[in-house]
Amino acid sequence: MIGAFVGIFEAQFSQCFWAHEEAALGLWTDCGSSLQVALLDMNKTEAESLMQTLTKQYGQERLLFLHCDVEQEEQVKAAFQKTMDTFGGIHILCNNAGILNESTWEKMISVNLVGVIRATYLVLEHMNKLKGGQGGVIVNTASLAGIGPLVSCPVYTASKHGVVGFTRAMSAASALSGYGVRVNCLCPGFVQTGLFSNIPARLGPFSHLKDGTQLLVEKFGIVNMSQVVEAFFELVTDETKDGAALLVFQQERKYMPAVSVTD
């Protein structure tokens, strides 16, 4: 799991992860009798306190924290290798790291889109059945802004549309190539996290559009973190889902079909 320590997934992810252990274990025959989680993040401070809590609850042998910046290829590569050496395999990758700052837009593309592509290509080296892997599933965290425009955030919108497009094409490429790896994405609405705070400062040249965005927040409402985590597990455990974009609203979740231009 990349981008694991604050925000949408934080501690709830792990609690929910073990609640879904049986369903997830059923998918891969070589998993052994329990699931293990490697948490990759660049935030060491948050990591240390959360790891203390989680290891008390679930045991040290089932958890691994690896400091890793998705912008740094060698760090991501080393983190996956360490996960392989410690747990013996990787079956699920959650690409969740993301930032929102329209002022530093090149960095935003680098973390939100390039980081997802980088981690996907590197993890396929371990998951791909053609390379001796056991197959698996990748879930990328996009956003409702991956489907429609978040007007005050054009580059954030572009990065998330990129994640949805990459997910759909990568899923088809993996299936046609026989990799045995499903690729899906999550598209949550607004969630109350650090990314959602101090918004006017994050909108850069479009801070004057913040009132319109606030109207969107009122229209869509706020999604609970637990709703996002449940949606994540649906994408992991439902083997019919490949190339899916799952929208998570306050009242419901639903799949967004891709538009076909060839019919």
Ligand SMILES: NC(=O)C1=CN([C@@H]2O[C@H](COP(=O)(O)OP(=O)(O)OC[C@H]3O[C@@H](n4cnc5c(N)ncnc54)[C@H](O)[C@@H]3O)[C@@H](O)[C@H]2O)C=CC1
């Ligand atoms: N909060 C919201 O309303 C929504 C958020 N999202 C997406 O959900 C994902 C998680 O966001 P939140 O939990 O809200 O944000 P957050 O800021 O609370 O958490 C983001 C996590 O990613 C990590 N991270 C950031 N840059 C990194 C890097 N270069 N390398 C490794 N880790 C890095 C952070 O340390 C942190 O643990 C993001 O991709 C975001 O775009 C999608 C829809 C709505």
Ligand SMILES: CCCCC/C=C\C=C\C(=O)C/C=C\C/C=C\CCCC(=O)O
């Ligand atoms: C279909 C239209 C796009 C709607 C996008 C909906 C949700 C996206 C959420 C995110 O990915 C990003 C999270 C925070 C949003 C940033 C700005 C919100 C401004 C809120 C405010 O002005 O108080």
